[in-house]
Amino acid sequence: AGSxxxxxxxxxxxxxxxxxxxxxxTKTYKAYVAAGGHSAYATTPYARIMSSYIxxxxxxxxxSQKRAEELAMKSCQSTRGHYKVTTGGACEIAASK
Structure with a gap:
């Protein structure tokens, strides 16, 4: 497997x-793209009408890719819970490798 x-x-x-x-x-996504190993990026969906925050x-x-996805989801959900913000939806995996 290549880098x-x-x-x-x-x-x-x-x-x-x-x-x-x-x-x-933006910083998290750029770090995800730059990473050389199995990584994932999770985010709440953006809807102009509903989303005050991303x-x-x-x-x-x-x-592994599966483990990266699990940990990215946990990170996103933790951030969402910490800030108690209203977003357009739950955390979802946007990209993984």
Whole structure:
């Protein structure tokens, strides 16, 4: 297996990324793409009408793609619970490799 560095992996839907490069979700997604091992990026869906906030989570360089997805979901759900925000939906895996 070759390196996964720079790969967007299996994209399930295009994640909404704020244009601000310092935004936590933009930084998390860029780190996900740059990671060389099994990694995943989870986010809440973006709907202009319903979403006040986008919440995301990621996990880099896990032992497997499945484990990376589990840990990214846990990270996203934890962030969502911590901030107690109203979003357009639950956390979902946007991309994994």
């Amino acid at each position: 996964l560095t720079g790969s967007e992996g299996d994209k399930r839907f295009p994640p909404y990324l704020p244009r601000n490069p310092k935004d936590p979700c 919440v995301c989570g990621g996990h880099l360089n896990a032992p």
